Amino acid sequence: MKVLITGGAGYIGSTIAACCSDSDITPVILDDYSKGLREFSQPYANYEGDIADVSLLQCIVSEHPDIDAVIHCAAKIVVPESVSVPLDYYENNVAKSITLLRELSRLGVRRFILSSTASMYEAGDDYMVDESGAVAPQSPYSASKWMLERVLRDFAATGAMNSIALRYFNPIGADPSMRSGLQDPQPTHALGKMIEAYRSGGAFTVTGVAWPTRDGSALRDYVHVWDLARAHVAALQKFDEVIAQSEVAGFDVINLGTGTGTTVFELANAFGDATGKPLEVQTAAPRLGDVVGCATLTAKAARLLAWNAELSIADGVKDSLAWAEKLPAVLHRE
Template sequence: MKKILVTGGAGYIGSHTTNALIENGFEVVIIDDLSTGFECLLHPKAKFYRGCVTDAETTASILTKENIDGVIHFAAKIVVPESISQPLNYYNNNTVGVIRTLEACKKAGVKKFVFSSTAAVYGNGSNALVNESTPTAPLNPYGFSKLMSEQLIKDVEVEFGLKSVILRYFNVAGASQSKKYGQITKNASHLIKIACEAAVGKRSEMFITGDDYNTPDGTGVRDYIHVEDLADAHVAALNYLMAGGDSQTLNCGYGHGASVKEVINTIKKVSGVDFKVSIGPRRVGDADSIVSDNTKIKKILNWNPKRDNLELICRSAYEWEKELNL
């Protein structure tokens, strides 16, 4: 049985992926500093270490002691506006965090690595689909912190033979069908989370951050992917690396987008609540439209998403939010 270290496994995507790994026969060890993660999202069958990934010694000792076969690195700060006001914090946590985790892998001889990257590396994706060869041009420190991390991960292949799958996630949303895992994130800036909070009455209203984008209805267009399909992509990426696969950078999205207005209308439909929505100013660093070309991941990982349905994504997020008392 292969044993995987999941950094950030107490977070939103890390908890779903841990669950998918365990369901697929992997053993999981988690390191998380619980800065934005939650103990209640820790899988009961995963071994948990509380620690920070900027501490290479701690990570290296876990890798060695637990005899780890591969790492999935989720641990990061993810709020774009915060990255603009606190760039040092973001580069330290996200980019230095990757350097230290790679140092730990080198020390412990771990050579399989899956990394959480983001469509934010593409910047303003224009209105065409973005593929992995689309020039990268992040619009904010968060995107840069991830792009720098990608480069580091690719470069160390020469230094110690690390094989990696870099997954560039598009907009992750929804909650597990079991209702055991979902997004808790405090002060989240994710559209579907905010709209669900408005639908269940945790917010009195919500704002559309700009309706003058270069898109059909003027609101931003994004490619929303169900978190359990994303978790499955991580399992596929690990299986691919364990079978001797070469390093890859892969988009992870459905290949079609929805506008902010379409998402809000879908949440209103699944919840039956006509919550108040106002138009606010644009957020700094937001792109018009970013939608993935997912041809490569489907081919290389044989990834076959099963939940490509905006209503299903929104319903699962709404059902989770309704039950969430945190």
């Protein structure tokens, strides 16, 4: 099996590529390197360019006519930035993806896996959701993902392309073999900020402490990036089986998570336990686009993909710290 991974030089895409390779699936990488690292794509056939570059897509498929599926990881993902520049997010995450879909379909590719987001859900009273939960995007980022899912659903109804959207929560960790990890030395997500504070000797800021959760901080479902990669591989391997059982013709949605909600304060405590040194914590108002959050029930992923998260928050902290030590040398080689 051969798979085209858009955004395959990024944090999640590169981890998926490594997991595919370990599973005897051949990855082909397409990335514009606006965020991704060239080193991550070097072990594989790789192409530099935009997902909406029709000539480039034609070149890739002509050189790899045996591509069986696409995993779409090329997206802008920073929530506060999406609030500031929403048109950039709708252009990149929706408009360009439509061009990608149209051309891939014309070239005969019929399987599409979207690396989507669970941030589009409206949290219920217990802050747990499943695939039937109400959708109410609170930022242009999550709205752009929901819009693309609707595009995929409608396109699937024509018979031109079958699609699976994998909605997941907050990735942590790195490839346990340290082939790749978070490439941004100044990340915006909670665990990255904790590592930054830990290494600088400064304080970690919890943004928002008046949410209706058990300790006032936002609730998240932190899932190890390697577990996410395993789920994408399972979706590739079981793609036709999943689609055959889908309630909507040619389209299905599957949530990925640990099934356990963790607050930001609890993550900070776990970080301190993993390092042996309590993390200094300060608080601030929520960022633009922040939401209380939720965690997911995982029965559907277990049933359709035979997948459950296997790695712990402690594993995620440990692998994130190990990767943070390696990252400066990787960036120097870039």
